[in-house]
Amino acid sequence: MTIAVDFDGTIVEHRYPEIGEERPFATDTLKMLIKDHHKLILWTVREGKLLDEALEWCRQRGVEFYAVNRDYPEETMKNNPHFTRKLNSIDYFIDDRNIGGLPDWGTIYRMISRHKKWDDIVNEEIKNATMAPYEEVHPKKKPWWKF
Helix, strand or coil: EEEEEEEECCEEHHHHHHHHCCCCHHHHHHHHHHCCEEEEEEECCHHHHHHHHHHHHHHHCCCCCCCCCCCCCCCCCCCCCCCCCCCCCEEECCCCCCCCCCCHHHHHHHHHHHCCCCCHHHHHHHHHCCCCHHHHHHHCCCCCCCC
């Protein structure tokens, strides 16, 4: 799969134009996705020196992207007259600006590796919870008139 990943607020805490602290397990999860043969595209508003700093920050942590702000590494205005920064060949976007916010990176990995939607993961967790059904925890009381 091809996955677009935002940088600020997603891989790191939002401190733009500085680089914030890494969000827990972000780079570990990205490395696992790369190891699973997914193509990761860094999709960010950063350009120039700020983009170079973000890419170097990721490289130092073992994360190399397939492409940056484009569908494939060789894409340019010359070889694609319709080139824009809008990505067209993406299976998933990982971004802190999602409706509902950014799930934790463990949940993100489970969603991608198991091909599940957010609701599927939540429902699995509820189903697998160790809590007894409500009726077992709160048995019905006998009516007062029955002894």
